[in-house]
Amino acid sequence: MTREEIKDVILEIIEDIDEDAEFDNLDADAPLRDQLDLDSMDFLDIVMELRKRYQLQIPEDEYPELASLTSCVNYLEPKLKDA
Protein backbone atom coordinates (compact mmCIF):
# COMPACT_ATOMS: atom_id res chain seq x y z
CA MET A 1 0.00 0.00 0.00
CA THR A 2 1.09 3.55 -0.68
CA ARG A 3 1.30 6.19 2.03
CA GLU A 4 -1.82 7.80 0.61
CA GLU A 5 -3.75 4.50 0.73
CA ILE A 6 -2.67 3.88 4.32
CA LYS A 7 -3.85 7.34 5.27
CA ASP A 8 -7.25 6.67 3.67
CA VAL A 9 -7.57 3.37 5.54
CA ILE A 10 -6.88 5.07 8.90
CA LEU A 11 -9.43 7.80 8.19
CA GLU A 12 -11.97 5.21 7.05
CA ILE A 13 -11.52 3.23 10.28
CA ILE A 14 -11.88 6.38 12.37
CA GLU A 15 -15.04 7.29 10.48
CA ASP A 16 -16.49 3.87 11.30
CA ILE A 17 -15.78 4.53 14.98
CA ASP A 18 -17.14 8.07 14.96
CA GLU A 19 -19.42 9.00 12.09
CA ASP A 20 -19.31 12.67 13.17
CA ALA A 21 -15.51 12.94 12.90
CA GLU A 22 -14.49 16.05 10.89
CA PHE A 23 -11.33 15.61 8.83
CA ASP A 24 -11.34 18.95 6.97
CA ASN A 25 -8.98 20.80 9.27
CA LEU A 26 -7.02 17.81 10.49
CA ASP A 27 -3.34 18.51 11.15
CA ALA A 28 -1.56 15.31 10.12
CA ASP A 29 1.34 15.96 12.48
CA ALA A 30 -0.72 16.77 15.60
CA PRO A 31 -2.16 14.10 17.93
CA LEU A 32 -5.40 12.59 16.60
CA ARG A 33 -6.68 12.28 20.14
CA ASP A 34 -6.83 16.06 20.70
CA GLN A 35 -8.35 16.89 17.33
CA LEU A 36 -10.99 14.18 17.03
CA ASP A 37 -12.05 13.53 20.60
CA LEU A 38 -10.71 9.97 20.45
CA ASP A 39 -10.18 8.13 23.74
CA SER A 40 -8.10 5.07 24.60
CA MET A 41 -11.03 2.76 23.76
CA ASP A 42 -11.12 4.24 20.25
CA PHE A 43 -7.42 3.50 19.75
CA LEU A 44 -8.05 -0.07 20.83
CA ASP A 45 -10.77 -0.26 18.18
CA ILE A 46 -8.32 1.00 15.54
CA VAL A 47 -5.74 -1.63 16.53
CA MET A 48 -8.35 -4.42 16.46
CA GLU A 49 -9.61 -3.32 13.04
CA LEU A 50 -6.07 -3.26 11.59
CA ARG A 51 -5.58 -6.78 12.89
CA LYS A 52 -8.86 -7.92 11.36
CA ARG A 53 -8.09 -6.40 7.96
CA TYR A 54 -4.36 -7.07 7.60
CA GLN A 55 -3.54 -9.67 10.28
CA LEU A 56 -1.32 -7.01 11.80
CA GLN A 57 -0.35 -7.51 15.45
CA ILE A 58 0.58 -4.24 17.10
CA PRO A 59 2.17 -4.73 20.54
CA GLU A 60 0.83 -2.53 23.32
CA ASP A 61 4.10 -0.67 23.83
CA GLU A 62 3.97 0.49 20.20
CA TYR A 63 0.50 2.09 20.46
CA PRO A 64 2.10 5.56 20.86
CA GLU A 65 3.23 5.19 17.22
CA LEU A 66 -0.42 5.68 16.26
CA ALA A 67 -0.63 9.13 17.87
CA SER A 68 -0.85 11.30 14.74
CA LEU A 69 -1.86 10.57 11.17
CA THR A 70 1.73 11.02 9.98
CA SER A 71 3.18 8.77 12.69
CA CYS A 72 0.52 6.14 11.83
CA VAL A 73 1.56 6.18 8.19
CA ASN A 74 5.29 6.08 9.05
CA TYR A 75 4.73 3.15 11.39
CA LEU A 76 2.42 1.18 9.10
CA GLU A 77 4.19 1.80 5.77
CA PRO A 78 6.83 -0.98 6.10
CA LYS A 79 4.29 -3.34 7.68
CA LEU A 80 1.71 -2.89 4.91
CA LYS A 81 4.02 -2.59 1.90
CA ASP A 82 2.74 -5.91 0.48
CA ALA A 83 -0.86 -5.50 1.59
Next chain:
Amino acid sequence: MKYSSFDTLENCYDVAVIGSGLGGMTCANRLANAGHSVLLLEHHIQLGGLATWFKRGGHIFDVSLHGFPYGMVKTCKKYWGKEIRDRIVQLPKIVIDNPQFSLTTTFSKEDFIRILHENFGIPAQTVNDFFATVDGMNFYDDQTMTTRELFDTFFPGRTDIHRLLMEPISYANGSTMDEPAITYGIVFSNFMNRGVYTFEGGTDTLIGLMAKELQQNGVTICTGAKVEQVLVDNGKTCGVIVNGKKITATAVVSNAGITNTIDNLAGREVFSPDFLAQHDKVEVNNSSCQVYFGIRKGETIDDIGDLLFTSTAEEYSAEEMRDMETKSRTFSVYYPKTRPGKPDYTIVASMNANYTDWADLEPSEYQQAKQAMIERCLVDLERYVPDIRNKIDTVESATPRTFNRYTLHTRGTSFGTKFEGLEVSRSLHKALPGLYHVGSVGIIMSGWLGAINYGVIAAHDVDGYLREQG
Protein backbone atom coordinates in the same frame (compact mmCIF):
# COMPACT_ATOMS: atom_id res chain seq x y z
CA MET B 1 -36.18 -15.43 23.97
CA LYS B 2 -35.19 -18.81 22.65
CA TYR B 3 -31.57 -19.82 23.25
CA SER B 4 -29.72 -22.96 22.18
CA SER B 5 -30.61 -26.05 24.16
CA PHE B 6 -27.69 -27.78 25.81
CA ASP B 7 -27.80 -30.96 23.68
CA THR B 8 -27.50 -29.00 20.42
CA LEU B 9 -24.10 -27.47 21.34
CA GLU B 10 -21.09 -28.27 19.16
CA ASN B 11 -18.08 -30.00 20.66
CA CYS B 12 -15.72 -27.22 19.68
CA TYR B 13 -15.69 -23.39 19.50
CA ASP B 14 -12.99 -20.76 19.04
CA VAL B 15 -14.04 -19.17 22.33
CA ALA B 16 -16.15 -20.21 25.30
CA VAL B 17 -17.37 -17.33 27.48
CA ILE B 18 -18.29 -18.26 31.05
CA GLY B 19 -21.02 -15.98 32.33
CA SER B 20 -23.24 -13.42 30.65
CA GLY B 21 -22.72 -10.27 32.68
CA LEU B 22 -22.39 -7.10 30.62
CA GLY B 23 -18.64 -7.79 30.32
CA GLY B 24 -19.13 -11.37 29.13
CA MET B 25 -21.86 -10.42 26.66
CA THR B 26 -19.86 -7.53 25.23
CA CYS B 27 -16.74 -9.64 24.88
CA ALA B 28 -18.76 -12.39 23.14
CA ASN B 29 -20.32 -9.87 20.77
CA ARG B 30 -17.00 -8.29 19.82
CA LEU B 31 -15.37 -11.67 19.20
CA ALA B 32 -18.27 -12.85 17.05
CA ASN B 33 -18.05 -9.58 15.10
CA ALA B 34 -14.37 -10.28 14.52
CA GLY B 35 -15.32 -13.59 12.90
CA HIS B 36 -14.74 -16.13 15.69
CA SER B 37 -17.16 -18.88 16.73
CA VAL B 38 -18.36 -18.03 20.22
CA LEU B 39 -20.27 -20.01 22.84
CA LEU B 40 -21.77 -18.00 25.70
CA LEU B 41 -22.58 -20.09 28.78
CA GLU B 42 -24.78 -18.83 31.63
CA HIS B 43 -25.69 -20.80 34.74
CA HIS B 44 -28.84 -18.77 35.43
CA ILE B 45 -31.99 -18.88 33.30
CA GLN B 46 -31.62 -15.19 32.48
CA LEU B 47 -28.75 -13.29 30.82
CA GLY B 48 -27.23 -10.14 32.30
CA GLY B 49 -25.39 -11.17 35.45
CA LEU B 50 -25.95 -8.41 37.98
CA ALA B 51 -27.55 -6.29 35.24
CA THR B 52 -30.75 -8.07 36.08
CA TRP B 53 -34.43 -7.74 36.93
CA PHE B 54 -37.17 -9.86 38.40
CA LYS B 55 -40.96 -9.93 38.39
CA ARG B 56 -43.03 -9.86 41.57
CA GLY B 57 -46.68 -8.92 42.20
CA GLY B 58 -47.17 -7.63 38.67
CA HIS B 59 -44.13 -5.34 38.87
CA ILE B 60 -40.74 -5.54 37.18
CA PHE B 61 -37.92 -4.65 39.57
CA ASP B 62 -34.56 -3.44 38.22
CA VAL B 63 -31.66 -4.60 40.39
CA SER B 64 -28.78 -2.43 39.17
CA LEU B 65 -30.18 -0.01 36.62
CA HIS B 66 -30.04 2.98 39.04
CA GLY B 67 -28.20 5.34 36.67
CA PHE B 68 -24.99 5.26 34.67
CA PRO B 69 -22.57 7.85 33.26
CA TYR B 70 -22.87 9.64 29.92
CA GLY B 71 -20.00 7.53 28.54
CA MET B 72 -22.55 4.73 28.00
CA VAL B 73 -23.92 6.63 24.98
CA LYS B 74 -20.69 6.33 23.01
CA THR B 75 -19.84 2.87 24.32
CA CYS B 76 -23.27 1.44 23.49
CA LYS B 77 -23.29 2.99 20.05
CA LYS B 78 -19.86 1.59 19.19
CA TYR B 79 -20.25 -1.89 20.64
CA TRP B 80 -24.01 -2.53 20.68
CA GLY B 81 -25.51 -0.37 17.98
CA LYS B 82 -27.83 2.53 17.50
CA GLU B 83 -31.05 0.89 18.70
CA ILE B 84 -29.59 0.46 22.18
CA ARG B 85 -27.85 3.84 22.17
CA ASP B 86 -31.07 5.66 21.25
CA ARG B 87 -32.85 4.42 24.37
CA ILE B 88 -30.36 6.04 26.75
CA VAL B 89 -32.03 9.02 28.45
CA GLN B 90 -30.97 11.40 31.21
CA LEU B 91 -32.29 11.22 34.77
CA PRO B 92 -32.65 14.91 35.51
CA LYS B 93 -33.10 15.03 39.27
CA ILE B 94 -30.49 13.62 41.61
CA VAL B 95 -31.03 14.31 45.31
CA ILE B 96 -28.44 14.17 48.09
CA ASP B 97 -29.98 14.50 51.55
CA ASN B 98 -28.22 14.07 54.90
CA PRO B 99 -27.77 15.95 58.21
CA GLN B 100 -24.89 17.98 56.72
CA PHE B 101 -26.67 19.23 53.58
CA SER B 102 -29.61 18.70 51.25
CA LEU B 103 -29.41 19.50 47.58
CA THR B 104 -30.68 18.59 44.14
CA THR B 105 -28.21 18.32 41.28
CA THR B 106 -27.98 17.31 37.65
CA PHE B 107 -24.74 15.47 38.55
CA SER B 108 -22.78 17.46 35.99
CA LYS B 109 -19.35 18.99 36.40
CA GLU B 110 -20.74 22.51 35.96
CA ASP B 111 -23.34 21.88 38.63
CA PHE B 112 -20.80 20.45 41.12
CA ILE B 113 -18.52 23.43 40.52
CA ARG B 114 -21.46 25.75 41.20
CA ILE B 115 -22.50 23.82 44.32
CA LEU B 116 -18.99 23.76 45.79
CA HIS B 117 -18.68 27.48 45.25
CA GLU B 118 -22.18 28.66 46.19
CA ASN B 119 -23.36 26.13 48.79
CA PHE B 120 -20.04 25.23 50.36
CA GLY B 121 -18.25 28.56 50.01
CA ILE B 122 -15.12 27.23 48.33
CA PRO B 123 -13.16 29.77 46.20
CA ALA B 124 -13.60 29.18 42.47
CA GLN B 125 -9.84 28.72 42.03
CA THR B 126 -9.71 25.82 44.53
CA VAL B 127 -12.71 24.14 42.91
CA ASN B 128 -11.18 24.48 39.45
CA ASP B 129 -7.83 23.17 40.68
CA PHE B 130 -9.56 20.15 42.22
CA PHE B 131 -11.39 19.35 38.99
CA ALA B 132 -8.24 19.84 36.92
CA THR B 133 -6.39 17.43 39.22
CA VAL B 134 -9.00 14.65 39.14
CA ASP B 135 -9.68 15.08 35.41
CA GLY B 136 -5.97 14.70 34.73
CA MET B 137 -5.58 11.50 36.75
CA ASN B 138 -4.89 8.33 34.85
CA PHE B 139 -3.96 4.76 35.45
CA TYR B 140 -0.23 5.30 35.04
CA ASP B 141 -0.01 8.03 37.69
CA ASP B 142 1.30 7.68 41.22
CA GLN B 143 -0.78 5.08 43.06
CA THR B 144 0.39 5.79 46.60
CA MET B 145 -1.80 8.83 47.32
CA THR B 146 -5.17 7.91 48.83
CA THR B 147 -8.48 9.61 48.17
CA ARG B 148 -8.44 10.84 51.78
CA GLU B 149 -5.13 12.59 51.12
CA LEU B 150 -6.51 14.06 47.90
CA PHE B 151 -9.53 15.50 49.75
CA ASP B 152 -7.36 16.79 52.60
CA THR B 153 -5.19 18.64 50.09
CA PHE B 154 -8.07 20.56 48.58
CA PHE B 155 -10.75 20.60 51.29
CA PRO B 156 -9.02 20.03 54.65
CA GLY B 157 -11.41 19.30 57.52
CA ARG B 158 -14.49 19.72 55.31
CA THR B 159 -16.27 16.44 56.07
CA ASP B 160 -19.37 17.82 54.37
CA ILE B 161 -17.51 18.20 51.07
CA HIS B 162 -15.83 14.82 51.49
CA ARG B 163 -19.32 13.40 51.81
CA LEU B 164 -20.61 15.18 48.71
CA LEU B 165 -17.68 13.94 46.64
CA MET B 166 -17.40 10.45 48.08
CA GLU B 167 -20.77 9.05 49.16
CA PRO B 168 -22.13 8.56 45.61
CA ILE B 169 -18.89 6.83 44.62
CA SER B 170 -19.08 4.46 47.60
CA TYR B 171 -22.54 3.41 46.45
CA ALA B 172 -21.38 3.11 42.85
CA ASN B 173 -18.36 0.88 43.43
CA GLY B 174 -17.96 0.12 47.14
CA SER B 175 -14.80 2.18 47.45
CA THR B 176 -13.63 4.04 50.55
CA MET B 177 -11.37 7.04 51.12
CA ASP B 178 -8.46 4.66 51.66
CA GLU B 179 -8.26 3.46 48.04
CA PRO B 180 -5.67 4.93 45.63
CA ALA B 181 -6.73 8.46 44.66
CA ILE B 182 -6.41 7.60 40.95
CA THR B 183 -9.29 5.12 41.24
CA TYR B 184 -11.37 7.95 42.66
CA GLY B 185 -10.24 10.40 39.99
CA ILE B 186 -11.00 8.04 37.11
CA VAL B 187 -14.46 7.07 38.39
CA PHE B 188 -15.40 10.59 39.53
CA SER B 189 -14.42 12.09 36.15
CA ASN B 190 -16.64 9.57 34.39
CA PHE B 191 -19.57 9.41 36.77
CA MET B 192 -20.04 12.83 38.37
CA ASN B 193 -19.41 14.70 35.15
CA ARG B 194 -22.14 14.86 32.52
CA GLY B 195 -25.21 13.71 34.40
CA VAL B 196 -26.83 10.38 35.21
CA TYR B 197 -28.51 8.31 32.52
CA THR B 198 -30.86 5.37 32.33
CA PHE B 199 -32.13 2.90 29.78
CA GLU B 200 -35.67 3.51 28.62
CA GLY B 201 -37.48 0.20 28.64
CA GLY B 202 -35.64 -1.11 31.70
CA THR B 203 -33.01 -3.78 32.20
CA ASP B 204 -35.15 -6.52 30.61
CA THR B 205 -35.42 -4.55 27.37
CA LEU B 206 -31.69 -3.80 27.30
CA ILE B 207 -30.66 -7.41 27.88
CA GLY B 208 -33.28 -8.59 25.36
CA LEU B 209 -31.86 -6.28 22.68
CA MET B 210 -28.33 -7.40 23.50
CA ALA B 211 -29.34 -11.08 23.26
CA LYS B 212 -30.93 -10.39 19.87
CA GLU B 213 -27.74 -8.68 18.69
CA LEU B 214 -25.59 -11.57 19.95
CA GLN B 215 -27.68 -14.12 18.11
CA GLN B 216 -27.67 -12.05 14.91
CA ASN B 217 -23.88 -11.97 15.12
CA GLY B 218 -23.78 -15.75 15.45
CA VAL B 219 -23.06 -16.20 19.16
CA THR B 220 -24.41 -19.49 20.50
CA ILE B 221 -26.14 -18.73 23.82
CA CYS B 222 -26.90 -21.45 26.34
CA THR B 223 -28.54 -20.75 29.70
CA GLY B 224 -28.86 -23.16 32.61
CA ALA B 225 -25.29 -24.13 31.71
CA LYS B 226 -22.98 -24.08 34.71
CA VAL B 227 -19.29 -24.38 33.94
CA GLU B 228 -17.61 -26.69 36.42
CA GLN B 229 -14.05 -26.49 35.20
CA VAL B 230 -11.68 -24.74 32.82
CA LEU B 231 -9.60 -27.39 31.07
CA VAL B 232 -5.84 -27.09 30.74
CA ASP B 233 -3.54 -29.11 28.50
CA ASN B 234 0.22 -28.64 28.25
CA GLY B 235 0.06 -25.37 30.18
CA LYS B 236 -2.60 -23.90 27.88
CA THR B 237 -6.34 -23.47 28.23
CA CYS B 238 -8.20 -25.90 25.97
CA GLY B 239 -11.87 -25.78 26.91
CA VAL B 240 -14.44 -26.21 29.65
CA ILE B 241 -16.54 -28.82 31.37
CA VAL B 242 -20.14 -27.62 31.45
CA ASN B 243 -23.00 -29.61 32.97
CA GLY B 244 -20.63 -32.60 32.82
CA LYS B 245 -19.89 -32.23 29.09
CA LYS B 246 -16.49 -31.40 27.63
CA ILE B 247 -16.39 -28.55 25.13
CA THR B 248 -13.13 -27.68 23.40
CA ALA B 249 -12.19 -24.04 22.90
CA THR B 250 -8.97 -22.33 21.86
CA ALA B 251 -9.61 -19.52 24.33
CA VAL B 252 -11.82 -19.26 27.39
CA VAL B 253 -13.11 -15.96 28.75
CA SER B 254 -14.30 -16.04 32.33
CA ASN B 255 -16.90 -13.48 33.32
CA ALA B 256 -17.11 -15.23 36.69
CA GLY B 257 -15.47 -13.40 39.58
CA ILE B 258 -11.68 -13.34 39.33
CA THR B 259 -11.34 -15.23 42.62
CA ASN B 260 -13.78 -17.96 41.50
CA THR B 261 -11.99 -18.18 38.18
CA ILE B 262 -8.58 -18.86 39.70
CA ASP B 263 -9.50 -20.81 42.84
CA ASN B 264 -12.35 -22.92 41.51
CA LEU B 265 -12.73 -22.93 37.73
CA ALA B 266 -9.10 -23.28 36.65
CA GLY B 267 -7.89 -24.55 40.03
CA ARG B 268 -4.90 -23.31 41.99
CA GLU B 269 -2.71 -26.23 40.88
CA VAL B 270 -2.29 -24.83 37.36
CA PHE B 271 -0.74 -21.53 38.50
CA SER B 272 2.76 -20.62 39.65
CA PRO B 273 3.39 -19.83 43.35
CA ASP B 274 4.29 -16.24 42.41
CA PHE B 275 1.00 -15.66 40.63
CA LEU B 276 -0.95 -17.27 43.47
CA ALA B 277 0.84 -15.07 46.01
CA GLN B 278 -0.24 -12.01 44.02
CA HIS B 279 -3.77 -13.40 43.67
CA ASP B 280 -4.09 -14.15 47.38
CA LYS B 281 -3.58 -10.47 48.16
CA VAL B 282 -6.70 -9.56 46.18
CA GLU B 283 -9.49 -8.32 48.42
CA VAL B 284 -13.03 -8.77 47.17
CA ASN B 285 -15.26 -5.76 47.54
CA ASN B 286 -18.35 -5.51 49.74
CA SER B 287 -21.77 -6.83 48.85
CA SER B 288 -25.18 -5.15 48.93
CA CYS B 289 -28.66 -5.30 50.38
CA GLN B 290 -31.74 -4.13 48.56
CA VAL B 291 -35.41 -3.64 49.36
CA TYR B 292 -37.88 -3.45 46.50
CA PHE B 293 -41.24 -1.67 46.78
CA GLY B 294 -43.99 -2.00 44.18
CA ILE B 295 -46.68 0.71 44.11
CA ARG B 296 -50.27 -0.47 43.71
CA LYS B 297 -51.77 0.04 40.24
CA GLY B 298 -53.74 3.27 40.11
CA GLU B 299 -51.64 4.90 42.87
CA THR B 300 -49.10 7.55 41.94
CA ILE B 301 -46.21 9.22 43.68
CA ASP B 302 -44.97 12.76 43.19
CA ASP B 303 -41.62 13.47 41.57
CA ILE B 304 -39.24 13.16 44.54
CA GLY B 305 -36.17 12.76 42.31
CA ASP B 306 -34.84 9.90 40.21
CA LEU B 307 -31.98 8.84 42.42
CA LEU B 308 -31.76 9.81 46.09
CA PHE B 309 -28.59 9.48 48.14
CA THR B 310 -29.96 9.61 51.67
CA SER B 311 -28.49 9.26 55.11
CA THR B 312 -29.33 10.20 58.68
CA ALA B 313 -25.77 9.41 59.83
CA GLU B 314 -23.98 12.51 61.11
CA GLU B 315 -21.01 12.13 58.76
CA TYR B 316 -19.90 10.01 55.82
CA SER B 317 -18.33 6.71 56.78
CA ALA B 318 -17.83 3.81 54.37
CA GLU B 319 -17.86 1.49 57.39
CA GLU B 320 -21.19 2.87 58.61
CA MET B 321 -22.58 2.42 55.11
CA ARG B 322 -21.79 -1.32 55.18
CA ASP B 323 -23.22 -1.89 58.65
CA MET B 324 -26.34 -4.09 58.88
CA GLU B 325 -28.16 -1.23 60.56
CA THR B 326 -26.80 1.49 58.31
CA LYS B 327 -28.66 4.78 58.19
CA SER B 328 -27.41 5.36 54.65
CA ARG B 329 -29.20 4.16 51.54
CA THR B 330 -30.03 5.16 48.00
CA PHE B 331 -33.54 5.16 46.63
CA SER B 332 -33.80 4.52 42.92
CA VAL B 333 -37.25 5.72 41.96
CA TYR B 334 -38.66 4.24 38.76
CA TYR B 335 -41.56 6.29 37.38
CA PRO B 336 -43.82 5.28 34.47
CA LYS B 337 -41.26 6.90 32.12
CA THR B 338 -38.90 3.96 32.82
CA ARG B 339 -41.09 1.60 30.82
CA PRO B 340 -43.44 3.73 28.73
CA GLY B 341 -45.04 0.57 27.34
CA LYS B 342 -45.72 -0.85 30.83
CA PRO B 343 -46.14 2.20 33.08
CA ASP B 344 -45.54 1.45 36.76
CA TYR B 345 -43.97 2.89 39.90
CA THR B 346 -41.31 0.97 41.79
CA ILE B 347 -38.74 2.08 44.35
CA VAL B 348 -35.52 0.21 45.06
CA ALA B 349 -33.58 0.95 48.23
CA SER B 350 -29.90 -0.07 48.04
CA MET B 351 -27.35 -0.36 50.79
CA ASN B 352 -23.76 -1.49 50.92
CA ALA B 353 -23.28 -4.58 53.10
CA ASN B 354 -20.72 -6.99 54.54
CA TYR B 355 -21.24 -10.59 53.47
CA THR B 356 -20.03 -11.91 56.83
CA ASP B 357 -22.74 -10.02 58.73
CA TRP B 358 -25.41 -11.98 56.88
CA ALA B 359 -23.74 -15.27 55.93
CA ASP B 360 -24.07 -17.21 59.16
CA LEU B 361 -27.47 -16.11 60.44
CA GLU B 362 -29.87 -18.91 61.43
CA PRO B 363 -33.04 -19.02 59.28
CA SER B 364 -35.18 -17.26 61.91
CA GLU B 365 -32.52 -14.61 62.60
CA TYR B 366 -32.14 -14.08 58.87
CA GLN B 367 -35.87 -13.51 58.38
CA GLN B 368 -35.94 -11.11 61.33
CA ALA B 369 -32.94 -9.18 60.03
CA LYS B 370 -34.58 -8.84 56.61
CA GLN B 371 -37.85 -7.61 58.17
CA ALA B 372 -35.96 -5.07 60.30
CA MET B 373 -34.13 -3.83 57.20
CA ILE B 374 -37.41 -3.43 55.28
CA GLU B 375 -38.86 -1.46 58.21
CA ARG B 376 -35.81 0.87 58.34
CA CYS B 377 -36.17 1.53 54.62
CA LEU B 378 -39.87 2.30 55.00
CA VAL B 379 -39.21 4.73 57.85
CA ASP B 380 -36.65 6.55 55.71
CA LEU B 381 -38.84 6.47 52.62
CA GLU B 382 -41.73 8.04 54.59
CA ARG B 383 -39.66 11.22 54.80
CA TYR B 384 -39.99 11.56 51.03
CA VAL B 385 -43.33 9.82 50.38
CA PRO B 386 -45.32 10.26 53.62
CA ASP B 387 -48.11 7.79 52.81
CA ILE B 388 -45.86 5.17 51.23
CA ARG B 389 -47.19 2.34 53.46
CA ASN B 390 -50.66 2.78 51.99
CA LYS B 391 -49.37 2.78 48.42
CA ILE B 392 -47.25 -0.35 48.26
CA ASP B 393 -48.62 -3.74 47.36
CA THR B 394 -45.36 -5.64 46.94
CA VAL B 395 -42.22 -5.79 49.08
CA GLU B 396 -39.18 -7.98 48.46
CA SER B 397 -35.64 -7.89 49.81
CA ALA B 398 -32.18 -9.12 48.87
CA THR B 399 -29.09 -9.59 51.02
CA PRO B 400 -25.46 -10.55 50.30
CA ARG B 401 -26.68 -14.16 50.36
CA THR B 402 -29.04 -13.39 47.49
CA PHE B 403 -26.24 -11.74 45.49
CA ASN B 404 -24.03 -14.75 46.15
CA ARG B 405 -26.72 -17.17 45.03
CA TYR B 406 -27.43 -15.51 41.69
CA THR B 407 -23.96 -14.30 40.68
CA LEU B 408 -21.91 -17.03 42.44
CA HIS B 409 -19.45 -14.26 43.31
CA THR B 410 -17.12 -14.85 46.24
CA ARG B 411 -18.81 -13.37 49.34
CA GLY B 412 -21.59 -12.04 47.13
CA THR B 413 -19.45 -9.09 46.06
CA SER B 414 -21.41 -6.62 44.00
CA PHE B 415 -18.40 -4.54 42.92
CA GLY B 416 -15.74 -7.13 42.12
CA THR B 417 -12.42 -6.51 43.80
CA LYS B 418 -10.29 -3.74 45.23
CA PHE B 419 -7.59 -2.11 43.10
CA GLU B 420 -5.04 -4.97 43.19
CA GLY B 421 -7.55 -7.28 41.42
CA LEU B 422 -7.13 -5.41 38.15
CA GLU B 423 -3.53 -6.49 37.65
CA VAL B 424 -4.39 -10.13 38.43
CA SER B 425 -7.32 -10.03 36.03
CA ARG B 426 -5.26 -8.40 33.28
CA SER B 427 -2.33 -10.79 33.65
CA LEU B 428 -4.36 -14.00 33.96
CA HIS B 429 -3.64 -14.95 30.34
CA LYS B 430 0.07 -14.58 30.98
CA ALA B 431 -0.17 -16.99 33.91
CA LEU B 432 -2.33 -19.41 31.93
CA PRO B 433 -2.27 -18.85 28.15
CA GLY B 434 -5.72 -18.86 26.58
CA LEU B 435 -7.62 -17.96 29.77
CA TYR B 436 -8.92 -14.41 30.00
CA HIS B 437 -10.92 -12.64 32.65
CA VAL B 438 -13.55 -9.96 32.23
CA GLY B 439 -15.66 -8.55 35.03
CA SER B 440 -15.71 -6.05 37.83
CA VAL B 441 -12.19 -5.59 39.15
CA GLY B 442 -9.96 -2.89 40.53
CA ILE B 443 -12.79 -0.44 41.34
CA ILE B 444 -12.30 1.38 38.03
CA MET B 445 -13.58 -1.54 35.94
CA SER B 446 -16.96 -1.71 37.60
CA GLY B 447 -20.48 -0.54 37.00
CA TRP B 448 -22.28 -1.02 33.69
CA LEU B 449 -19.92 1.23 31.72
CA GLY B 450 -16.77 -0.28 33.25
CA ALA B 451 -18.03 -3.82 32.59
CA ILE B 452 -18.87 -3.14 28.94
CA ASN B 453 -15.58 -1.34 28.26
CA TYR B 454 -13.63 -4.10 29.97
CA GLY B 455 -15.44 -6.63 27.75
CA VAL B 456 -14.10 -4.74 24.72
CA ILE B 457 -10.56 -4.66 26.13
CA ALA B 458 -10.64 -8.40 26.85
CA ALA B 459 -12.05 -9.15 23.39
CA HIS B 460 -9.14 -7.26 21.89
CA ASP B 461 -6.65 -9.46 23.79
CA VAL B 462 -8.51 -12.68 22.94
CA ASP B 463 -8.74 -11.75 19.25
CA GLY B 464 -4.96 -11.23 19.16
CA TYR B 465 -4.39 -14.62 20.79
CA LEU B 466 -6.80 -16.46 18.46
CA ARG B 467 -5.16 -15.00 15.37
CA GLU B 468 -1.72 -15.93 16.71
CA GLN B 469 -2.92 -19.51 17.33
CA GLY B 470 -4.21 -19.62 13.74
